[in-house]
Each structure stands twice: as structure tokens, then as C-alpha cells.
Amino acid sequence: MIAIKEDVILAPYTIYKIGGAARYFVEVKNAEELREALAYAVEKSVLFFILGAGSNVLVSDKGFDGMVIHITGGSVLVEGERLVVDAGVMMARAAGEAVRAGLTGFEWGIGVPGTIGGSVRGNAGCFGGEMKDVVESVEVFNALSLKPFTLNPSQCGFAYRHSVFKLHPEWIVLAATLQLQNGDPAVVQERIRKITKERLEKQAIGTKSCGCIFKNISWEDAGVEREDLVARFPELTPFRDRPNIPASFLIDTAGMKGARAGDAVISLKHANFFLNEGNATAGDVIRLVADAKDAVMKKYGLALKEEIQYIGF
Ligand SMILES: Cc1cc2nc3c(=O)[nH]c(=O)nc-3n(C[C@H](O)[C@H](O)[C@H](O)COP(=O)(O)OP(=O)(O)OC[C@H]3O[C@@H](n4cnc5c(N)ncnc54)[C@H](O)[C@@H]3O)c2cc1C
Incomplete structure (x- = not known):
């Protein structure tokens, strides 16, 4: 059962700490809760906006006169050399799980302070890596048909900070499967350390x-x-x-x-x-x-x- 709130200030849900209130606000973790939230938006005849970690958005001072659906949390499953990650999981958490499982190829993910869902949509990347290099498939929820479906990487239309999700706001990322490789734990740890150091030097972190x-x-x-x-x-x-x-x-x-x-x-x-x-x-x-x-x-x-x-x- 989802808990829908009214007049929720959005600033605390963004890294910018800027922005007014959403008329309706709800946190969801899975397809069932998402379906419920979307049904409520239809009932109230309002637009919806999907919010991840709020690390790439600017919210207007007057807020959003619709429903903000905040996708947050979820699970990370390690299946051999694959990582199956829910949309609301933070990139850094997924990168950490990969390291713990001795997998390489996603160390750069530690540098993106967003969720897997937001990062698939924007084909996020840094330090030579991009989502398009690791995504094997994406579980998607169609907000119009209310049905889930799966996309392969070529169907995702990844390009520099772009994907098919930018053309289809009704397609909501539910989860992504990342294809990684077995790696040397010492080398992987060293790469993470280097990325973290370089980020602190070059970007205004914190x-x-x-x-x-x-x-x-x-x-x-x-x-x-x-x-x-x-x-x-x-x-x-x-x-x-x-x-x-x-x-x-x-x-x-x-x-x-x-x-x-x-x-x-x-x-x-x-x-x-x-x-x-x-x-x-x-x-x-x-x-x-x-x-x-x-x-x-x-x-x-x-x-x-x-x-x-x-x-x-
Ligand atoms: C300090 C800092 C450093 C950063 N460094 C990098 C970097 O190195 N590389 C980089 O690429 N980006 C970087 N970013 C930007 C940001 O972290 C990424 O764009 C990230 O992928 C956004 O994810 P999010 O969950 O925060 O998305 P949000 O900001 O919450 O949303 C961004 C967009 O994605 C959509 N969205 C969110 N979740 C979903 C979903 N499940 N399904 C469909 N659409 C969804 C939203 O509707 C919105 O349009 C940085 C940001 C900050 C603040």
C-alpha cells in the first residue's frame, strides 16, 4: 500500500536543495506500487514526474502541480558476472556490490551520485565508462499500457547523455541487468581509490x-x-x-x-x-x-x- 502525501517540498529530495512543493508525492519501490501511484495520478487528472536521487534536476521555485513519484531503494542481485539492480538503487551502492563480488567494469559508477534508473535514462558516465558499456537489458514499465517489458541495449538507443527514455517519458525504468567481468580484487580496489581521489580534486563534491x-x-x-x-x-x-x-x-x-x-x-x-x-x-x-x-x-x-x-x- 503506497502512502500519498500532499504539498511536499521537493528541495530536500534534490542534491541542489532547491525547489517548491509537489501537489502529490509518493515513494515507490516496485512495479506494483508504481502502478498504484500512476492510477492515482490518472484519478486526479494530474501529470506525473519520476524522481530518482534528484542529482540532475532543477525544481521550479513554485514547485510541481502534479504527482512526483520518487523511485527509491531496492535490491542488487549478483548472478555470476551479472548484476541485477532495481531502478531506485544508488549507482555507488551497485558499484560497491560489484567490487565485493570481485567483478570489474563498473568501478566508475562510484562517481555518479544518482540512481540506476536516472543513470540508464541519461546514459550517465565518467572516467571512461558509460551505462551503455555495461547494460545488458532494462526492465521497463509503460505508464500508458500499465505493462512491463524488456529492452536490449540497441533498443535503448544509448548515445552521449541520451537514451530512448528521453523520447518516451511514459517508459519508466524498473531495473537493469549489468554485464560485468570477473576481475582481480586488488586492481578493482585500486581503480576505485583512484577515481574517488580524482573526483575530489576536479569536482565540487559535497x-x-x-x-x-x-x-x-x-x-x-x-x-x-x-x-x-x-x-x-x-x-x-x-x-x-x-x-x-x-x-x-x-x-x-x-x-x-x-x-x-x-x-x-x-x-x-x-x-x-x-x-x-x-x-x-x-x-x-x-x-x-x-x-x-x-x-x-x-x-x-x-x-x-x-x-x-x-x-x-
Ligand atoms: C556532484 C555531482 C556529480 C555528478 N557527476 C556525474 C558524472 O560524473 N557523470 C554523469 O553522467 N552524471 C553526473 N552527475 C549527474 C547525475 O548524478 C546523473 O545524471 C544521474 O544519473 C541522475 O540520476 P538521478 O537518480 O539523480 O536522476 P534524477 O536527477 O532524479 O532525474 C533525472 C532524470 O531522470 C529521470 N528518471 C529518474 N529515475 C528514472 C527512472 N527510474 N525511469 C525513468 N526516468 C527516470 C527523471 O524523470 C529526470 O528526468 C552528477 C551530479 C552531481 C550532483
Whole structure:
């Protein structure tokens, strides 16, 4: 039996600690509870939004006039070289279970502070790994037909910070099976240690943020000739032979590091992290997002696009 609450402030459910109230809010752990929650949203004729760990969302100051369905917790099963993980399980917990089982290939997961469900949807990745490299299959719940089904990796349409789930908001991730390999426990432990150290050095860990605000810009999407742009801006030469130009580099060289709107500030450590340094509002973040877009467009003629998801705007 699910417990539906009304007028629940969403800020505590996000790493940003920003955002107003959801009209309805419910925590679910499995398909049965999800089905019940969706039936309630239909009965009340309101939209729903699936929330994982809230590590890649910006919630509006006026909240969300619908039902937020918070998928949280669940189990991790080790089956040989496979990990079967429920959508609400945190990536770090799944990575830890893999290490304990002597499996390699998912050490990088320790660096993503989101759930498996949110990470499948966004094809999350870091330190050379991405969900697309490890996902063998995904259990999905169709919010329209109220039926579960399974997708294989090619049906997931994974690309850089993209998957088919972004095109089908009615498809909700219930669980994922990850295909890993047996590894040397000492090597795996050492890799985890290195990743953790590097993350602490490069990112504003432990602060209120939502990770990278913008996607890196792929040369295909840049809408300009690679050679022309590099000739005009020699500082982009190191990225000529890479697939993407890092958004953090563009924001930094457009002079926006340290820029502020209210309590929202662009991190000095990593310019694609916009921090909440106190009581930032969603309005503050939105102003800073617009300023960063303007600065990069003015300097390079390139359009930054958000990686984060907006709720209630
Ligand atoms: C400090 C910090 C560091 C970060 N570092 C990285 C990094 O290195 N690499 C990286 O890729 N990301 C990084 N992120 C971003 C974030 O952790 C990932 O995008 C993560 O995968 C989001 O998962 P979540 O559970 O928090 O999703 P949420 O933020 O809760 O939701 C994000 C989107 O996913 C949808 N969603 C959530 N669960 C499901 C589900 N079960 N089914 C369908 N849709 C769902 C939501 O509706 C929403 O649209 C970082 C964030 C922070 C705060």
C-alpha cells in the first residue's frame, strides 16, 4: 500500500536543495506500487514526474502541480558476472556490490551520485565508462499500457547523455541487468581509490549542485566547420580530434567562472557546476544558465544545451 502525501517540498529530495512543493508525492519501490501511484495520478487528472536521487534536476521555485513519484531503494542481485539492480538503487551502492563480488567494469559508477534508473535514462558516465558499456537489458514499465517489458541495449538507443527514455517519458525504468567481468580484487580496489581521489580534486563534491548543467558540445551538433572554429579560436586545438568540446572549457574561457546570481555561483573548480552556496532559488540558477549561454554564444557562436532536467517550469 503506497502512502500519498500532499504539498511536499521537493528541495530536500534534490542534491541542489532547491525547489517548491509537489501537489502529490509518493515513494515507490516496485512495479506494483508504481502502478498504484500512476492510477492515482490518472484519478486526479494530474501529470506525473519520476524522481530518482534528484542529482540532475532543477525544481521550479513554485514547485510541481502534479504527482512526483520518487523511485527509491531496492535490491542488487549478483548472478555470476551479472548484476541485477532495481531502478531506485544508488549507482555507488551497485558499484560497491560489484567490487565485493570481485567483478570489474563498473568501478566508475562510484562517481555518479544518482540512481540506476536516472543513470540508464541519461546514459550517465565518467572516467571512461558509460551505462551503455555495461547494460545488458532494462526492465521497463509503460505508464500508458500499465505493462512491463524488456529492452536490449540497441533498443535503448544509448548515445552521449541520451537514451530512448528521453523520447518516451511514459517508459519508466524498473531495473537493469549489468554485464560485468570477473576481475582481480586488488586492481578493482585500486581503480576505485583512484577515481574517488580524482573526483575530489576536479569536482565540487559535497556541495549543493546538480552535476554538469550543460552537455559537452559534439562537433556534429556544433553547427560550424571544425577547422574554421579552431583557426579562429586556437585555444580549441586540444579538442579538434576529440568528439566533444567540453562545456566547462567554453564557460571558463568565456570568462564566466565565479559568476554569481543571488546565491548561485559558477564553480571555480569546474565551470560546468553551478553551486548553491546558501539559499539559491531556481530563479537564481536560471539567470546564471542564461548568462553562461549568452557568454559562450557571444564568444564562440556555440549554443550550450542543458543536461539537467527542469521540473515545474
Ligand atoms: C556532484 C555531482 C556529480 C555528478 N557527476 C556525474 C558524472 O560524473 N557523470 C554523469 O553522467 N552524471 C553526473 N552527475 C549527474 C547525475 O548524478 C546523473 O545524471 C544521474 O544519473 C541522475 O540520476 P538521478 O537518480 O539523480 O536522476 P534524477 O536527477 O532524479 O532525474 C533525472 C532524470 O531522470 C529521470 N528518471 C529518474 N529515475 C528514472 C527512472 N527510474 N525511469 C525513468 N526516468 C527516470 C527523471 O524523470 C529526470 O528526468 C552528477 C551530479 C552531481 C550532483
